[in-house]
Amino acid sequence: MDQLLAIRAFARVVEAGNFTRAADSLKMPNATLSKLVQELEAHLGVRLLQRTTRRVTVTPEGRDYYEKTARILCDLEDIDSAFTAARSKPHGQLRIDVGGSTARDVLIPTLPDFLARYPDIRIDLGVSDRSIDLISDNVDCVIRGGPLDNSSLIARNIGFATLITCATPEYLKTFGTPAYPEELKNGHRLVSYLSPQTGRAVPFRFVHNGEKTEIKVDHRIGVNESNAHLAAGLAGLGIIQTFTYALDDALKAGTLVEILREWRPTPYPFHVVYPQNRHVTHRLRVFIDWLLESFPTNINKNA
Structure with a gap:
């Protein structure tokens, strides 16, 4: 058993809420993912997940194991990123979700600058005002306005709107x-x-x-x-x-x-939001840094 891969597979099932979404996000067959989790449970001698035909529930032992291993996975990925970022340009796919008018009037007009700086990054832009689950929807970050009440997410203020x-x-x-x-x-x-x-x-x-x-x-x-x-x-x-x-x-x-x-009401805060337990890739890190630099200069037109 590849224990590290099995731990990552288990963690993604916990985060995604089911095997299918977890397998899709890891780009592996559902059967392979299920086998990895079963081998991990056999290795530990405990049941990590309770499976039914409709849902997957994390056992108390599984929750404890996830919380402890999630920190280790983040540390490993941070170490890897520190070395790879120094040698390579950020690249790959970045999935971003943003509200309709914010996409049209703020983000999209400024994206040419970001793509010119980072030509090896591809962006999939989800545009809607609905609330999404970053883990199960496999989204790297969202841009949203207003107060935030989800403690499992990290939010960085990127500006204020009038x-x-x-x-x-x-x-x-x-x-x-x-x-x-x-x-x-x-x-x-x-x-x-x-x-x-x-x-x-x-x-x-x-x-x-x-x-x-x-x-x-x-x-x-x-x-x-x-x-x-x-x-x-x-x-x-x-x-x-x-x-x-x-x-x-x-x-x-x-x-x-x-x-x-x-x-006029108090200026409205906008944030870029991403999961607390998910590794911040090099491409996501440069996107967040770019937002902090560029977003506030565009958001207060006619203020």
Whole structure:
């Protein structure tokens, strides 16, 4: 038995939650992966995983073994990377997941610079506002805005975005321009952004003289994808609240007009997020470093 390979196979099953996804991420047949884990269990004399036809559950002994060996695997991979990075250029495939408007308006316009610096890196870009599981979906990192509450992930702040409230000139001519956030409750039509995680409308947030206000009213329409949310605002369906970087062209052209400027909410944090127990490859490390350098200079358009 190749014990190191067996440990890596077992760790990936734990992280992915089933044998099929683990085998796919390791690019090995499912039968080979299963045999490696069985040989490891026989070698240790304990059951690491409980298998049924529908799911795989980690035993208490398996959880303890995973936590102890995960640190060893990370240390080994860090040692390997330190030597290989010194001799080679970063290369290979990098899988990144990012929200719709952030991809369109911030990341994709700056990617030519990254690819020019690192021509041997290939990027697979997953674009959606939905929440994903980095391990089971085999993603190297995600770029997301807002607070983070998953302690099993590492998050690096890469910048802040400005949220503004706006509507079309035609909408404001018909319904009037609110002077205070509370006026949004008086007959105005709101286009809410629906959280892809909960399906609930994200409240309109405001800050004035340090005092925070949230407006929660029944929305005329709710949208759970950022590009479509902006399109609804441009169509005159109602008032929207979104990021300045997505509104750059519309504000310059006058197709959307900012309202309640004095009540702009606190700048919104953005992070690059990656798994705590997964090795940070050379290509992921240079991508994160590049984001820290380039992302903040692009995110606060029209702030």
